[in-house]
Amino acid sequence: MNKLNVLITGSGSLYGVAVIQSLLKSKLNVKLVATDTRPHTLGLHLAHRAYIIPPVREEQSYLKRLLEIIRKEKIHANFIASAQELPFYSHYKTMIEDETGAKVFTNTAKVFSICSDKWNTINFLKEHHFPYPNTIRYPEDKEQIDNFLKKVGFPIFVKPRWGQGSEDIHIVQDLSSLRQVLSQKKDMVLQQYLPGDHEEFTVGICSGADGKILSAIALNRQLQDGITMVATSNPASIHYKDITEYCKQVTKTLKPYGPCNFQLRLWKGKAYIFEINPRFSSTTGIRTLLGVNEPEILLRAELLQEKIQDLKILKSSVIRQYTDYLVPTEQLVKLERESFLSKDEKVE
Template identity: 25%
Template structure:
């Protein structure tokens, strides 16, 4: 069996080291090269090789990645940090010169999914969504409150891991946050209840996908801290099918839904691997393995045998001693 050189970015984060561990448990022989801006990134302990990287916002990042791909003869790059994904999208032609595959989603739709206001506009009238108003600096609190009710949610247009999401209870809250997020925000009706779902599909173009896996979830610090792997009901499947026909995902795609009464409504789409990827692997859906099959072997991933059950995340220590001499 061929040995694949896989580059994983952002291995200090839960997505990055989740992908590394998923690669380690896959059926493929992988040489894993991890990069991160922190030289003490915890993910390096599970990589075969580690390189300290540069910030995605740096003008050096595209060439740093280019040189790293050449240095280690990389076959596949799996970006795990949103800013790095954006850079790869913008500079894709640079890497087209190399014999390397990039795990990138639908380039035509990604700009719409990267921005919450653009997501709402792109899908408006095509699929049912949470009642939403696209924010302006001159928005009046009474107008928004009358349209959406109180409390309502205010979200920064571009944010990650549930950062930039606040609950508005009164005029004072609204005035503070709308000016803090004056570069772009949306307001949405607050849906009550313990009814959020994170869904992964592996897009295979043209609206088709493989291996949908569904978790009911509880959030903490922007990530799933408790999850229950469940079967999707017909309404959820219909909603996901409608959405995928619109966004035509390619590769790992995370869909977050909330249930309002009997209806499923979209919270957001992450056109990338999400923080629950390591949990999915333990329930039988290894997204990293599917990336190898789809992007390197040109195969549609086979149907995975999924398990059912619950997951709880907890803190764990990784210790590196200065010396073995005590």
């Protein structure tokens, strides 16, 4: 292929922008086509071509427009950068690939079921004898709360079974606060608090369709409002190597396809995974800076059938800081009016 035409849907998300920026930094000859539901999303203005599409909840309208774009742009690969779109692509992956020939990087419904529900994640870890934080459901297991608290004590985490980032996540210090947090709530989990903010890691692993692990990197991270703001890589450290190898073992059991992120904390010498996200993440761009360009790796391995050589991961830290982008108002108006924008037409 002389040029790879790559579609990034949900391109305005934090990791959608990271995927686009990673591919722009790669040595591959790519044309990037971005989609989103609103013109005021950065990914649309970084890609070579941009389309406004219906929200994924309008399933048939979304599907029709998606297929039109894939055919028009002769798309070779489709990366999904919106968590809301993942179930759609899991359902339609085979149909899209059969009808268009575009490779869709998404997971099976089984993998999504395990990872999107924190209770299912815990049961997966438990079933396969991996360490896991003690966890109960609310309200289903409310009669177990007293025994749970006797076992783990305060503080505890209270979080939604389904959800991302730091939204509605609470560190609860006492029984009174617990009652207040749980008031009029459902579909929650109560989880053992694992101490040691400095011992939190995010591990990114990319897998091919045959289950082969293509890349792996462990990052010690510091959080602010649920987002990684500082990430440190130390590939020569036995400590980091052990964490990476452990997550590889979990990956081989879970069998995800494409990018997968494991959030964990170390406690008493063991790695306790508390969340698995089978998708690109907010640290996708950080990994690229450290030598692991996950979108490029997937294109090379899965589309171009290249062998991925040993990656040179930097021993370094990345500090995240937000950048402001200047976009001409006329460009936004044009995109909003016509639902399409080509880089050749962008106002400089």
